[in-house]
Amino acid sequence: MRNLRVWQRPTLDAVAARAGVSTATVSNALNGTGRLSETTRQRVLASARELGYAPASTARALARGGTGVLGLTMTTYGDLPVPYTEIPYYAQLALSGIAAAHERGYLLMVMPSSLSPWMWLNTPMDGVIHVDPRADDPVRSLLRERGIPMVCDGRPPQPHWCDAWVDTDYDAGLSLMLDHLTEAGARRIGLSLPLHDDEYPHLIERAYASWCAERDLPVLVEEYASLPDYFTAERDAVSRLLNRDPRPDAVIGVYSDSGHNILAAARHHGLRVPQDLLVACISEDSDYATTTPPVTTLSLRPDRVGDEAVDLLIALINARGGVDRHRLVQPVLTPRRSTRRPVRRGNGTP
16 A cells, blocks of 8 residues: 655744744744844745745634734726726736735735625725725725724825835836836837826826936826726827827837737827837736737736735734835836837848
């Protein structure tokens, strides 16, 4: 008879031994408590992940009067359904948040955007990550009534001194993208910008305008209504940019489908990408690797945002001291052919 090995649940001692720390340090790292360096905390989490260790949090949470459940909520737009799970940024954010919560012994419940006010106020949760808070945000107002810890993905448009949030460093991201375009020869870079009441487009516009001012380059912005049909609205905005005289030699967009919209507008105007126009956008959509041509993208790193948001929320739940309540994640640029000028031959043709 074959000798079958029985899988045994990894122990706290095993995680401590692998990480080279005490069991108390492991417990603090997983619970978001204690005064640990970020290096130590990450080493413990990596060791727990490698061993497949997950603390049994439900009993512990109940012992302290909690539920062991975190909520991930999306902002609402009245009765307009928003398919968040079909948008790569939000899908990656939710998956990374779930993984980070499980590593720390919590469940993470992704809540639909159509819940009634009664459900927002009564669903059992120890804390909430609220995504894309708006200026007039009914969900955020209801959640604040509950008095439970809340972390925002994105900076609130009307900040309060006690707000806790995780966001991407847009100044760094826009500099990466715009510097890349100027290195490719662009000098008139247009921006298609959504009109919206969250802070995202305003931060993007400020970062873009500041970058242009520092280099004495023109600010070329066309705004468009993001609801209800931002596809058509953005293509019209890009067309307005391309009708300028002189027209931009590069255009960037800030939504997931912006690259597709800019390519469509360029084709409509008979412009070749990248020969006549450079194109880039902020997106997590892997399809941009196979468009014609492949489009340069800036990733806002929703995987890191989700992980940081869970870590910050658990720190607030456990009243961890010395916590930075405002965290910035560094973006990543992926250059592709849409921003690569063709090499010209001796006769001046590409």
